[in-house]
Amino acid sequence: MGLFFRKSRQFSLLIFSFLSFISFGFSLSTVSISETSNLTLVCALVPSLELHRSSLNCSSFPVPGIQIPFNPNVSFTGIVSGNGFLCGLRPSFSSSNISVMHCWRFFSNGTKIEFKRIYRGPALKQLEAGNSIICGLNETNALECWQWPEFNQPRDQNFSAIAVGEGFVCGLSAGGNISCPGNFPGISDKEPEGNYSVIAVGFSHACAINADNYLVCWGKTVVGDTPQGKFNALALGQNRSCALRTNGTVVCWGQNNFSLPQELEGLRFITIKAKRNVFCGVSAWDFSLFCWGDANFNSNFKVFSEVLPGPCRNTCPCGPVQGSGRFCSNGGSICQACIIPFGPITPSPPSAPSPQPQNRSTSNDLNGRMVAFLVVGCVGSFSLLLVVCFFIFRYCKGRGCRVHDSGRLDETGAPANGVSNQPQTSQAPLAPAVLEKRLSQLTSMGNTGRLEEFSLEALIQATNNFSEDHKIGSGSFGSVYKATLDDGRDVAIKRAEITSTSSYAIGTKRQEDKDNAFVNELEYLSRLNHKNLVQLLGFCEDFNERVLVYEYMNNGTLHDHLHKFQNSPFMSWAIRLKIALDAARGIEYLHEYAVPPIIHRDIKSSNILLDATWTAKVSDFGLSLMGPEDDESHLSLRAAGTVGYIDPEYYRLQQLTSKSDVYSFGVVLLELLSGCRAIHRNENGVPRNVVDFVVPYILLDEIHRILDPRVPPPTPFEIEAVAYVGYLAADCVRPEGRDRPSMTQIVNSLEKALTACLLPPSFSRSTTQSST
Numbered sequence: 001m002g003l004f005f006r007k008s009r010q011f012s013l014l015i016f017s018f019l020s021f022i023s024f025g026f027s028l029s030t031v032s033i034s035e036t037s038n039l040t041l042v043c044a045l046v047p048s049l050e051l052h053r054s055s056l057n058c059s060s061f062p063v064p065g066i067q068i069p070f071n072p073n074v075s076f077t078g079i080v081s082g083n084g085f086l087c088g089l090r091p092s093f094s095s096s097n098i099s100v101m102h103c104w105r106f107f108s109n110g111t112k113i114e115f116k117r118i119y120r121g122p123a124l125k126q127l128e129a130g131n132s133i134i135c136g137l138n139e140t141n142a143l144e145c146w147q148w149p150e151f152n153q154p155r156d157q158n159f160s161a162i163a164v165g166e167g168f169v170c171g172l173s174a175g176g177n178i179s180c181p182g183n184f185p186g187i188s189d190k191e192p193e194g195n196y197s198v199i200a201v202g203f204s205h206a207c208a209i210n211a212d213n214y215l216v217c218w219g220k221t222v223v224g225d226t227p228q229g230k231f232n233a234l235a236l237g238q239n240r241s242c243a244l245r246t247n248g249t250v251v252c253w254g255q256n257n258f259s260l261p262q263e264l265e266g267l268r269f270i271t272i273k274a275k276r277n278v279f280c281g282v283s284a285w286d287f288s289l290f291c292w293g294d295a296n297f298n299s300n301f302k303v304f305s306e307v308l309p310g311p312c313r314n315t316c317p318c319g320p321v322q323g324s325g326r327f328c329s330n331g332g333s334i335c336q337a338c339i340i341p342f343g344p345i346t347p348s349p350p351s352a353p354s355p356q357p358q359n360r361s362t363s364n365d366l367n368g369r370m371v372a373f374l375v376v377g378c379v380g381s382f383s384l385l386l387v388v389c390f391f392i393f394r395y396c397k398g399r400g401c402r403v404h405d406s407g408r409l410d411e412t413g414a415p416a417n418g419v420s421n422q423p424q425t426s427q428a429p430l431a432p433a434v435l436e437k438r439l440s441q442l443t444s445m446g447n448t449g450r451l452e453e454f455s456l457e458a459l460i461q462a463t464n465n466f467s468e469d470h471k472i473g474s475g476s477f478g479s480v481y482k483a484t485l486d487d488g489r490d491v492a493i494k495r496a497e498i499t500s501t502s503s504y505a506i507g508t509k510r511q512e513d514k515d516n517a518f519v520n521e522l523e524y525l526s527r528l529n530h531k532n533l534v535q536l537l538g539f540c541e542d543f544n545e546r547v548l549v550y551e552y553m554n555n556g557t558l559h560d561h562l563h564k565f566q567n568s569p570f571m572s573w574a575i576r577l578k579i580a581l582d583a584a585r586g587i588e589y590l591h592e593y594a595v596p597p598i599i600h601r602d603i604k605s606s607n608i609l610l611d612a613t614w615t616a617k618v619s620d621f622g623l624s625l626m627g628p629e630d631d632e633s634h635l636s637l638r639a640a641g642t643v644g645y646i647d648p649e650y651y652r653l654q655q656l657t658s659k660s661d662v663y664s665f666g667v668v669l670l671e672l673l674s675g676c677r678a679i680h681r682n683e684n685g686v687p688r689n690v691v692d693f694v695v696p697y698i699l700l701d702e703i704h705r706i707l708d709p710r711v712p713p714p715t716p717f718e719i720e721a722v723a724y725v726g727y728l729a730a731d732c733v734r735p736e737g738r739d740r741p742s743m744t745q746i747v748n749s750l751e752k753a754l755t756a757c758l759l760p761p762s763f764s765r766s767t768t769q770s771s772t
């Protein structure tokens with residue numbers, strides 16, 4: 001340690017120039033501190049072993065105890081954490097204009113780590129977390145908060161920078177005015193007047209740095225004397241604070257004469273963070289991370305030997321930090337290097353809390369603020385904010401602002417303390433949801449029972465890295481794997497085959513469209529719920545991965561039972577009709593009750609699955625936009641369905657209607673009756689279509705000649721039902737779509753047939769003919 005400090009002084013010149021860098025939008029954090037009852041977890045984005053990448057590393061104190069299951073391949077752009085949770089932000093795999101936030105919730109006993117995506121939407125430029133709540137700003141300075149049910153999202157109001165405390169949020173307006181909306185005692189309505197460039201909050205106090213780098217603090221518990229001097233950045237904990245001086249050193253103050261440990265005095269930092277009693281800073285000298293503030297760090301302050309000093313960005317207005325390309329993927333780098341001439345700064349101590357409004361000359365003001373802006377940028381305080389837009393949070397106070405449907409990590413998340421004076425019941429309708437936002441609403445804990453998001457790690461683990469042993473099939477969407485999740489559930493995992501390059505190779509706009517399409521479909525599919533449809537449980541979207549998780553169907557596919565297995569329980573006409581009715585009901589639901597209706601496009605016996613109770617369920621619906629990518633081939637390929645089941649009219653006219661599904665279902669009925677595959681070989685080995693083979697017999701009233709010989713011949717009261725279904729099947733495969741029955745008519749017919757099959761006959765087969 002001693003050696004280290006000697007070295008660091010030698011390089012003070014270098015560091016000084018480092019400090020005069022400016023970094024636009026340098027407001028995502030690469031360091032986070034969180035706590036559970038008895039453990040402190042310090043996380044940071046660290047350079048990964050692989051070049052051009054960073055990965056998340058965490059260290060828990062005083063003992064290892066919390067293991068977050070990371071995928072080292074996933075790079076985050078920023079992280080935040082609080083009591084029992086850690087969230088990471090990264091661009092969507094397809095578009096940097098979309099941010100995705102994943103969170104892990106953990107407990108100090110180290111038991112279960114829960115994973116959740118709580119946001120997917122417009123890119124966030126700032127993300128901050130208190131001990132329990134998380135808030136972010138998007139590129140247009142709109143505030144959004146999570147885990148904060150009482151949070152009232154201001155309408156048309158913007159912050160240029162925010163700081164998140166224990167149940168409250170403070171922000172800076174475009175003009176640099178501070179506002180801490182709500183009625184948090186000692187904080188709200190006690191905001192100092194004037195123009196500020198940096199805002200920070202602790203548990204129950206707040207501090208701000210004005211345009212001239214002077215510090216002011218206020219709050220319920222401001223403990224200790226605010227230090228004098230010029231500052232660039234702040235880290236506030238509980239009854240304790242630290243500030244980063246313009247010369248890069250740190251000063252701390254607070255309850256019980258809190259101060260910076262002697263060993264760290266004189267060390268220059270780039271950025272500092274705090275949570276409750278723990279403070280951490282990134283050394284300007286070698287990017288190592290030091291933490292202090294409680295007994296855990298008394299003997300060894302260094303937590304990580306190298307962390308990313310800031311988030312990776314695609315463009316740096318003033319060029320990247322030398323060598324920071326090694327930290328970042330896709331050509332990104334950590335921004336720096338706008339060396340700015342320091343103008344004279346007129347000293348003007350900040351006004352005390354609630355002083356007179358400051359009326360300075362515009363030119364002075366501009367000059368001073370510009371310098372402060374640059375200096376603040378230089379020091380690159382992740383969490384501190386550069387600029388200033390417009391905001392009218394006060395406007396919202398006392399008015400009926402809409403209740404924000406905030407995503408929740410935890411259903412029982414602690415409500416914020418007296419933040420809101422709005423009635424919590426005023427559930428105004430959601431604003432027109434940004435498409436991307438909807439997914440996070442779907443998956444947020446507030447909507448349990450809907451879609452679940454799985455972490456890629458969990459799925460990799462459950463499938464032994466998608467091993468062949470787990471593979472149970474492959475289809476248009478990709479490969480299907482069987483897995484048993486941690487909680488014991490058996491699931492089927494469909495993994496799209498997306499080549500690793502494709503998601504980046506395609507134009508951004510195009511990718512965005514695809515991305516949106518994926519979200520659209522998931523949202524839509526999550527609403528489909530019918531006992532004869534295979535239920536979508538959740539999904540996983542990771543950089544190059546699109547994975548869907550379905551309920552597992554123990555008894556496999558109808559296709560295998562008809563064409564592969566020798567000892568199938570399907571050797572009775574009543575059972576076959578029951579299966580047909582189940583499947584027809586599932587398809588009917590898609591056609592008639594789903595809004596908007598779904599045309600399946602690929603009905604076939606291998607897409608009809610059987611659960612443990614031998615209920616048949618239709619699978620693979622709604623995958624039209626998730627199939628193989630690329631150009632027109634996709635549409636035609638998907639829509640064409642499977643050889644043997646394709647509606648010839650669709651083939652001819654290229655016009656898809658629900659009657660195409662009816663045709664394919666007719667082929668399935670013919671399979672059930674004859675036991676022949678859709679395309680099979682005749683006695684002479686010549687390929688033959690089941691429609692061409694079977695329908696002529698049905699129309700000649702000679703169905704008994706083509707019935708599956710493995711099934712005992714129909715009993716006298718089965719025969720009429722089976723013949724009736726034969727006519728139904730022949731109707732389904734009529735060449736003209738308009739001559740075919742609708743799925744509802746098919747369901748009704750099959751119901752009658754099944755009843756007849758189980759009871760002595762009581763109906764005639766005269767009226768299966770139907771049209772629309």
Ligand SMILES: *[C@@H]1O[C@H](CO)[C@@H](O)[C@H](O)[C@H]1NC(C)=O
Pocket residue numbers: 071072073460
């Ligand atoms: C990470 O990437 C490497 C190389 O691309 C790959 O071999 C490895 O399987 C990946 N690991 C995970 C967990 O995805």
Ligand SMILES: *[C@@H]1O[C@H](CO)[C@@H](O)[C@H](O)[C@H]1NC(C)=O
Pocket residue numbers: 107108109110111
């Ligand atoms: C771990 O802690 C959580 C939260 O306190 C609790 O729900 C869970 O039951 C605990 N597990 C064990 C094994 O103690």
Ligand SMILES: *[C@@H]1O[C@H](CO)[C@@H](O)[C@H](O)[C@H]1NC(C)=O
Pocket residue numbers: 037038039062063065108109
């Ligand atoms: C923290 O508390 C949990 C129970 O709440 C206990 O299982 C665990 O051993 C404790 N860890 C330490 C380091 O004291």
Ligand SMILES: *[C@@H]1O[C@H](CO)[C@@H](O)[C@H](O)[C@H]1NC(C)=O
Pocket residue numbers: 122123138139140141142
């Ligand atoms: C930021 O969020 C607001 C409110 O949700 C939205 O109106 C605005 O379009 C978003 N900005 C961007 C750049 O997406």
Ligand SMILES: *[C@@H]1O[C@H](CO)[C@@H](O)[C@H](O)[C@H]1NC(C)=O
Pocket residue numbers: 221238239255
């Ligand atoms: C902070 O100060 C308040 C009031 O003085 C006190 O109630 C609280 O226990 C203090 N917190 C800590 C962690 O010292």
Ligand SMILES: *[C@@H]1O[C@H](CO)[C@@H](O)[C@H](O)[C@H]1NC(C)=O
Pocket residue numbers: 229245247248249266
């Ligand atoms: C930084 O500034 C403070 C206050 O102005 C001063 O006490 C300290 O010596 C300076 N440190 C360095 C390394 O210049």
Ligand SMILES: *[C@@H]1O[C@H](CO)[C@@H](O)[C@H](O)[C@H]1NC(C)=O
Pocket residue numbers: 046057058059303304305
């Ligand atoms: C995480 O950091 C610890 C402590 O610096 C180190 O021992 C460990 O190897 C790191 N793990 C990874 C995956 O980088």
